């Protein structure tokens with residue numbers, strides 16, 4: 001018998017209705033994009049080919065969807081079985097985040113009707129980081145579907161299939177660690193070829209993949225802590241706070257690595273002084289560092305680590321830190337040279353908000369109808 | 380006890396693989412810049428000769444069958460200010476102070492051509508996932524194949540000069556960039572012609588030729604004494620259509636494209652420093668060569684991912700088996 005249960009409850013609540021309105025507006029503009037071209041909806045231009053659709057929906061969206069990655073690491077690799085209750089909700093959030101990231105990449109593709117060209121081996125350019133990202137993300141979405149499928153198989157009672165799947169599941173769990181390690185680091189490598197356009201405080205060249213993968217893990221752990229504390233409030237059930245505390249401890253280690261190595265690399269490249277330049281880039285850099293360092297200090301204290309509220313605040317700060325790192329590198333301080341600037345248009349923002357709304361709606365529906373959340377002891 | 384040791388071991392080996400993966404790109408030698416091709420063809424733009432007539436812009440539109448860009452009611456000339464899905468070649472104006480003196484940095488003006496530089500080590504080719512951008516083996520011309528392109532626009536980000544332009548205004552747009560008049564259906568170079576812009580340039584400001592011959596010509600001009608008279612060729616540097624005599628300006632001792640990010644086949648010379656003319660801050664190293672070095676050190680033969688996969692499968696299998704019926 002499964003240790004998971006569906007949360008139940010009404011689906012069409014008021015928040016759900018509000019989300020569906022936002023989703024509808026987003027879908028409306030996505031249709032506009034296909035009918036009239038990207039320029040009719042988005043403010044991207046010759047110097048800024050990637051706007052919030054790429055940078056938020058794909059680069060940051062998949063980072064925030066690294067909960068499954070972070071937990072797979074903890075639970076299966078380091079054999080911390082007691083985190084099991086968190087795995088399914090995290091996998092679901094990862095699956096949705098990646099699926100919508102993939103969808104975002106699709107409607108942002110200028111020549112979307114030929115998207116399959118990237119899957120044809122004779123087209124492959126092995127020098128291209130983008131090739132690795134594209135193929136690896138596509139593969140990982142399939143792996144996530146397989147990893148999450150036990151919830152669905154339990155629901156329909158396909159015990160035979162479930163047993164067979166369980167025998168080979170370890171392979172997919174391993175892939176679920178290998179693939180994100182690969183493409184999350186590659187997301188950082190994308191920045192290398194952009195050279196001088198990436199602000200010196202973020203252009204660390206060979207170190208890009210390292211910072212990208214560590215930021216992915218930080219975002220992954222923080223989203224798990226965030227979601228678990230939230231859905232505890234929302235759906236009740238057993239509090240996972242002690243477990244979350246340990247995850248927080250791992251996150252502290254990761255943040256220490258991120259901040260120290262980052263400062264070390266900048267010092268090594270002779271660019272440390274730029275953080276005191278007093279310009280926009282230096283302000284963003286200091287804000288970003290503060291967002292990394294603040295939660296590290298909160299989580300260092302054992303009492304705060306086991307306090308739901310403090311955990312939540314720390315998690316939110318970490319989410320912002322990781323997202324801001326990627327936003328800064330790809331967009332906020334990105335400078336293709338004189339004559340170009342970018343600020344997203346309202347329709348462009350509505351598309352991104354619509355995607356987020358859809359993600360939350362699907363999450364709520366699945367959690368309420370399928371065995372995803374951990375069975376509470378006194379239900 | 381045993382289990383503890385095992386755990387410790389797996390933790391250590393996991394950490395080792397990850398650290399290895401993190402350090403591989405840092406310690407690996409990136410590949411060197413690509414080298415200029417023996418018979419590469421290109422162009423030399425001499426800003427001091429350009430009078431801003433934009434004959435080259437009009438000819439480019441004609442060759443490539445593109446509409447003029449107009450801002451005002453006077454539809455007499457092309458008013459494109461920058462490269463776009465409708466413009467592959469553009470003349471930009473430098474102006475300082477009262478803009479009275481040609482080729483003076485202060486209180487002066489000058490013209491600068493902007494079009495694909497046909498890089499020796501092209502970032503656009505390196506980053507394209509589907510090989511839609513390619514560099515010709517002999518000529519070094521960088522061309523585009525819309526049938527392969529998925530429109531990811533990484534080429535735009537990976538080009539140091541912001542050259543590739545996507546047609547954002549079309550529902551079924553494509554990337555547009557100068558292909559040195561040698562794309563399918565045009566093939567001017569293959570047919571022994573010059574590029575359209577160098578053919579029509581009245582002053583020889585845009586000169587056609589092999590990279591070698593153009594570089595030699597540029598170096599010759601660097602050596603000239605300001606104020607002397609020099610006989611400037613028009614058209615093809617190795618076989619000029621005509622010549623004209625002109626006073627030699629005070630050239631900056633810098634041939635843009637000789638070495639920048641591996642060099643370019645379209646080179647520029649000028650009397651005004653290139654950062655003022657809007658050329659980017661590039662070192663000698665091409666950024667894409669570093670990116671490729673990182674990528675290949677992590678993914679050559681998929682060796683590192685394979686080791687990681689093997690190790691993790693083993694550890695995960697063992698750990699899930701131990702959990703066994705317990706969960």
Ligand code: SF4
Pocket residue numbers: 428429430431432433434435436470490492576579580581582583584585
């Ligand atoms: S045709 Fe020659 S002189 Fe006229 S704008 Fe073009 S480069 Fe300058």
Ligand code: SF4
Pocket residue numbers: 494495496497498501502503504521537538539540541542543556
């Ligand atoms: S200038 Fe840009 S588009 Fe032209 S070859 Fe170089 S990288 Fe490619």
Ligand code: SF4
Pocket residue numbers: 506507508509510511512527528529530531532533534535543554
């Ligand atoms: S937009 Fe097209 S040509 Fe440019 S990198 Fe992407 S697939 Fe290649």
